[in-house]
Amino acid sequence: MPRTIIEKLWDSHVVYEQPGAPALIYIDLHLTHEVTSAQAFQGLRERRLKVRRPDLTLATADHSIPSTDRSLPIVDELGRKQIEQLERNCKEFGIPYYGIHSDRQGIVHVIGPELGLTQPGMTVVCGDSHTATHGAFGALAFGIGTSQVEHVLATQCLLQMRSKTYQVQVNGSLTSGVAAKDIILALIAKIGIGGGTGCVFEYTGRAIRALSMEERMTVCNMSIEGGARAGLVAPDDTTFQYLHGRPHAPKGADWDAAVARWKQLPTDEGAQYDRSVTIEADQLEPMITYGTNPGMGVPINAPVPAPSDIADPAARADLEKALRYMAIEGGKPLVGHPVDVVFIGSCTNSRISDLRTAASLLKGRKVNPKVRVLVVPGSQEVKRQAAAEGLPEIFRAAGADYREPGCSMCLAMNGDIVEPGKYSVSTSNRNFEGRQGPGARTFLASPLTAAASAITGVVTDVRTLL
Amino acid sequence: MKFQTIVSRMVPLPATNVDTDQIIPARFLKTISKEGLGDNLFCDWRYDAQGKPKPDFILNQPRAQGAQVLLAGDNFGCGSSREHAPWALTQFGFRAVISTSFADIFRGNSVKNGLLPVIVPADVHTELFRAADANPEATVKIDLARQILTTPGGREVEFPVDGFSKHCLLEGVDELGYMLQHESRIAAFEARRAASINTLA
Numbered sequence: 001m002p003r004t005i006i007e008k009l010w011d012s013h014v015v016y017e018q019p020g021a022p023a024l025i026y027i028d029l030h031l032t033h034e035v036t037s038a039q040a041f042q043g044l045r046e047r048r049l050k051v052r053r054p055d056l057t058l059a060t061a062d063h064s065i066p067s068t069d070r071s072l073p074i075v076d077e078l079g080r081k082q083i084e085q086l087e088r089n090c091k092e093f094g095i096p097y098y099g100i101h102s103d104r105q106g107i108v109h110v111i112g113p114e115l116g117l118t119q120p121g122m123t124v125v126c127g128d129s130h131t132a133t134h135g136a137f138g139a140l141a142f143g144i145g146t147s148q149v150e151h152v153l154a155t156q157c158l159l160q161m162r163s164k165t166y167q168v169q170v171n172g173s174l175t176s177g178v179a180a181k182d183i184i185l186a187l188i189a190k191i192g193i194g195g196g197t198g199c200v201f202e203y204t205g206r207a208i209r210a211l212s213m214e215e216r217m218t219v220c221n222m223s224i225e226g227g228a229r230a231g232l233v234a235p236d237d238t239t240f241q242y243l244h245g246r247p248h249a250p251k252g253a254d255w256d257a258a259v260a261r262w263k264q265l266p267t268d269e270g271a272q273y274d275r276s277v278t279i280e281a282d283q284l285e286p287m288i289t290y291g292t293n294p295g296m297g298v299p300i301n302a303p304v305p306a307p308s309d310i311a312d313p314a315a316r317a318d319l320e321k322a323l324r325y326m327a328i329e330g331g332k333p334l335v336g337h338p339v340d341v342v343f344i345g346s347c348t349n350s351r352i353s354d355l356r357t358a359a360s361l362l363k364g365r366k367v368n369p370k371v372r373v374l375v376v377p378g379s380q381e382v383k384r385q386a387a388a389e390g391l392p393e394i395f396r397a398a399g400a401d402y403r404e405p406g407c408s409m410c411l412a413m414n415g416d417i418v419e420p421g422k423y424s425v426s427t428s429n430r431n432f433e434g435r436q437g438p439g440a441r442t443f444l445a446s447p448l449t450a451a452a453s454a455i456t457g458v459v460t461d462v463r464t465l466l
Numbered sequence: 467m468k469f470q471t472i473v474s475r476m477v478p479l480p481a482t483n484v485d486t487d488q489i490i491p492a493r494f495l496k497t498i499s500k501e502g503l504g505d506n507l508f509c510d511w512r513y514d515a516q517g518k519p520k521p522d523f524i525l526n527q528p529r530a531q532g533a534q535v536l537l538a539g540d541n542f543g544c545g546s547s548r549e550h551a552p553w554a555l556t557q558f559g560f561r562a563v564i565s566t567s568f569a570d571i572f573r574g575n576s577v578k579n580g581l582l583p584v585i586v587p588a589d590v591h592t593e594l595f596r597a598a599d600a601n602p603e604a605t606v607k608i609d610l611a612r613q614i615l616t617t618p619g620g621r622e623v624e625f626p627v628d629g630f631s632k633h634c635l636l637e638g639v640d641e642l643g644y645m646l647q648h649e650s651r652i653a654a655f656e657a658r659r660a661a662s663i664n665t666l667a
Contacts, residue, residue, distance in 0.1 A: 015651050024645065024651070026656075028663070029665075036549070055665055058665045128547055129571060147579070154642060156656075159630075194483070194544065197570055227570070248667070318482050411546075413495060430545060433488060439515075
């Protein structure tokens with residue numbers, strides 16, 4: 001029977017399965033960080049268990065880590081203790097750790113791919129919901145809770161129920177000024193943030209095929225914002241070219257064998273999905289969110305929905321609550337709305353191509369003096385490459401603050417916060433109440449839209465600057 | 467801990483799409499233990515900027531004290547994978563959350579911490595909110611063994627739970643213990659399938 005790539009990935013990782021019970025599935029790569037692992041390591045200690053496969057495990061510090069000068073001690077005591085605990089845990093259990101002074105440190109979803117650890121056909125997990133990022137390689141990758149982190153550390157397996165398959169077909173091609181981020185924001189606006197619950201997305205279609213690996217990662221990254229635990233793209237030549245020569249990618253004859261294996265992964269002709277949705281890329285515009293969840297997004301020139309237009313009382317109440325928090329009016333577009341902060345970074349948009357895009361717009365321009373602009377590369381590797389290309393000088397000359405790699409203002413755990421009541425245009429993935437700091441108001445958008453808004457000081461359609 | 471039948475008042479929180487950043491904001495995740503999270507449950511809705519409880523927020527009202535059932539809006543627990551969310555809910559005293567739907571990761575995390583997600587149809591959901599609004603003392607009964615929720619009006623409603631989760635909750639089965647019993651199967655799987663990476667290299 002013809003199978004989707006999602007079913008192929010599942011079938012090839014089942015260790016044990018009984019009808020009506022969750023299957024025991026094998027995990028090929030387990031990524032960990034400081035925030036969701038400490039209690040799992042403690043659990044191992046209490047049971048006198050070892051980490052079964054340290055060679056399939058990797059740790060880094062990204063969430064709590066300051067984006068300021070790394071030669072200085074970490075001021076935040078809790079953050080410092082959490083990072084020191086991860087370092088101790090890695091030593092005790094023999095796990096490789098790319099810590100605060102490592103030249104490989106970075107956001108966990110940036111470093112896995114750039115090291116060539118994330119490969120087609122794998123299962124990848126991490127105690128972080130944006131693990132879906134790794135699906136860009138044709139891997140089944142999803143976020144897990146701390147109990148499951150402990151399960152994987154101890155057994156290299158997870159108990160999982162089979163997910164439904166959901167095809168997201170993106171036809172045509174993107175127009176100028178419209179980015180990968182706009183595809184995923186448009187999808188979530190269309191299906192809602194619970195639209196993919198219980199499903200794994202497979203992104204298909206010409207517009208997806210045309211994306212670079214970094215752009216595919218941006219799309220897959222926010223699958224969870226559409227309710228799907230995982231989202232993936234079948235591997236193709238773009239995937240193989242990206243992987244070739246990376247530190248952990250197979251070499252020589254192993255490479256050829258791996259590529260031959262990976263070519264078997266794409267969905268078979270005639271395979272059926274449980275659900276599907278189609279998006280026309282030609283019709284997409286730069287997207288921006290106006291509310292307090294990532295599904296509350298509109299094309300940048302479209303009016304924000306007005307509560308009076310909503311018939312359903314519950315939906316109207318939700319919209320009213322969101323607009324009240326955001327202190328914006330429905331019925332008008334966001335274009336021209338003042339901006340206080342611009343954040344370019346996060347596991348969604350902190351890769352070298354994102355920085356290049358932002359720099360291309362900021363080169364020879366100044367950011368509006370009223371706007372605080374933070375540019376945070378996703379990893380030390382991204383930072384090195386950006387330096388080699390002269391990007392930090394462009395950001396600094398424009399008046400942006402260029403920082404050290406980590407999650408930073410995406411979730412504001414490390415001291416990088418948006419002040420209460422202030423507005424940020426952010427390339428990150430969540431606009432929940434208080435996500436970027438208590439009382440902070442977030443507009444999610446692409447790096448292009450973020451850079452354009454940094455220059456003008458108001459929410460801006462980047463196409464007016466191109 | 468074995469899951470016992472609950473008879474409790476409901477704490478109604480009608481907002482839809484309540485995300486885990488609301489349940490427990492990220493700044494409280496800089497902890498290396500599971501404890502001490504209950505006081506910060508729904509922190510930004512519950513306390514003002516000075517840290518004083520907001521009297522109009524439901525968790526600060528007498529009806530929330532000792533209540534074991536949170537009555538939540540659609541798609542509860544969306545967002546991050548933080549297990550701190552069910553830890554915070556159970557530390558406050560909740561043992562079940564009723565909604566029409568739950569985000570996948572939150573649902574899985576809840577079951578592992580003795581917190582039962584109860585999915586009910588939209589009409590029952592509406593009826594429960596009405597009952598809770600009409601009478602703060604209105605109680606529901608949640609019988610996991612029978613998979614029956616009894617509304618304050620005495621109506622019995624069946625709710626879905628997968629058999630494995632039900633068994634684990636009722637018997638207090640520890641999932642990791644169960645998984646470790648499959649050691650020989652895991653070893654056999656590894657033997658026939660060479661690892662493609664080595665993070666230690």
